[in-house]
Amino acid sequence: MTDAEAESVIDAMALFLALPVEPKYRPGIAAHLQAARRIAGPLLAVDLGDHAEPAPVYTP
Amino acid sequence: MKSATEIALAVRRGQTTARAETEAALARIAALNPGLNAFTAVTADRALRQAAAVDARGDKGPLAGVPFAVKNLFDVAGLPTLAGSKINRDAAPALRDATLIARLEAAGAVLVGALNMGEYAYDFTGENAHDGASRNPHDPARMSGGSSGGSGTAAVGMVPLTLGSDTNGSIRVPASLCGLFGLKPTYGRLSRAGTFPFVASLDHLGPLARHAGDLALAYDAMTGPDAGDAGLADRAAPPVLPDLARGIGGLRIARAGGYFAAMQGPEARAALDIVAGALGAGAVVIDGVAEARAAAYLITMAEGAALHLDRLRARAADFDPEVRDRLLAGAMIPAAWVAKAQAWRRVFRDRMLAAFSTCDVILAPTTPCVAPLAGQKTLDLDGQVLPLRPNLGIFTQPISFVGFPVVAVPVWLQGAALPIGVQVITAPWREDLALRVAHHLEIAGVCAARTGGGVTI
DSSP states (O other): OOHHHHHHHHHHHHHHHTOOOOGGGHHHHHHHHHHHHHHHHHHHTOOOOSOOOOOSSOOO | OOOHHHHHHHHHTTSSOHHHHHHHHHHHHHHHHHHHOOEEEEOHHHHHHHHHHHHHOSSOOTTTTOEEEEETTBOOTTSOOOTTOSGGGGSOOOSSOOHHHHHHHHTTOEEEEEEOOSGGGOOSSOOOTTTOOOEETTEEEEEOOSSSHHHHHHHHHTOSEEEEEESSSTTHHHHHHHTOEEEEOOTTSSOOTTBOOSOTTTOEEEEEESSHHHHHHHHHHHOSOOTTOTTOOOOOOOOSGGGGGGOSTTOOEEEEOGGGGSSOOHHHHHHHHHHHHHHTOEEEOOSOHHHHHHHHHHHHHHHHHHHHHHHHHHHGGGSOHHHHHHHHHHTTSOHHHHHHHHHHHHHHHHHHHHHTTTOSEEEEESSSSSOOBTTOOEEEETTEEEEHHHHTTTTTHHHHHHTOOEEEEEEOOTTOSSOEEEEEEESTTOHHHHHHHHHHHHHTTSSOOOOOTTOOO
């Protein structure tokens, strides 16, 4: 995700969620969005199929 | 400084009193805390009252006179529950103690204060914009680790026992950087009632101490049912102390390869070599760890942001900037990513259980490096320069993601100025085995906590 793309996400989501995004917050938010997108990569690439149940109430 | 076990025994035998041990702990705190910044509140009056009550009791309890302190996300009656924040300073004082505090005090222990932490527990460094950083007792220029930073700092030379929370590694990271034993129990094992949450799906509580036996002593006093925690498992918790010294005979022990063998400095590898060698460990490779780490990362961002969304809208400027920007980004994470992350939790749980069908104990690094310098922003791992804050937890995060129990054990490499931890991981509900292995390593002289430089009172 490029810096410009991250800025677009921040603009759209700040509007959608009514978040007070001050100019000085933006570099940090953009960096965290880019890190999350990078770290998420391996998970997003997995084909889980239609029957993988989530675990919102979790018992190991 | 005596261990919790030694203090309790001496108090029960009448060789010392809870009052004397409490006063000694308060004196250590007064001497050391100004330089190390572990405590945000010292509850001296309350502690002396509790100590007098213990001294007056017939059966003084298994933790008689043991001074302890808690991360300041635990409710302490009469104090606002800060959770490391500025915003929560405006909250009403807690009406009663968290369940785990009440259980330790019922067992004779004495709460002496509340401990510094990363804001709202979203941190691996021990830094805090409002209270200042908790310092590493082995080198105050370095990080304590976080987010239970004060719990690490205080357990080295001020009190024999602290409690912390661990969502992605927040007990195990400070245990590694401060050179302590730290227990992150099975998810759902210990009650979280009366503590400020972070990520309900992943939050655990547990003890840090300088001895494995002290973890076992505290753990046994803290288990039990509690209607106040919706995540608590309906499952018996047999005491671990009776079998603690049974040794490692018959246990199948393996060192994790693959993901857990990459992205680390030489100290992390050398510590694992020593522990794996001492235990005669074989090898095991678990697939899907990077995906598990990713999933925990996304769930944490999204659930953490959801918890704090209204505070972000109303008081963004009052957050620690490092935490605020991360939470704001978390509010923007797509729901589909989080749903997939929750589904991966079940898949990865099954892979971990399959790994545990061939072994009883899995060893992995705790942190990729020894304590970084305060304020350091990047890590150089196997030639890659990475942002420090998220990457201190790359080895702890996949394990808490599926809720398996871990004891982080401390290793001092020959001639080293700083310690580093190794994770002793077991199957769900087998805290007993992880503690047995940790105790064995301590008795064998492989793992040990040390008090900080010049820290003896």
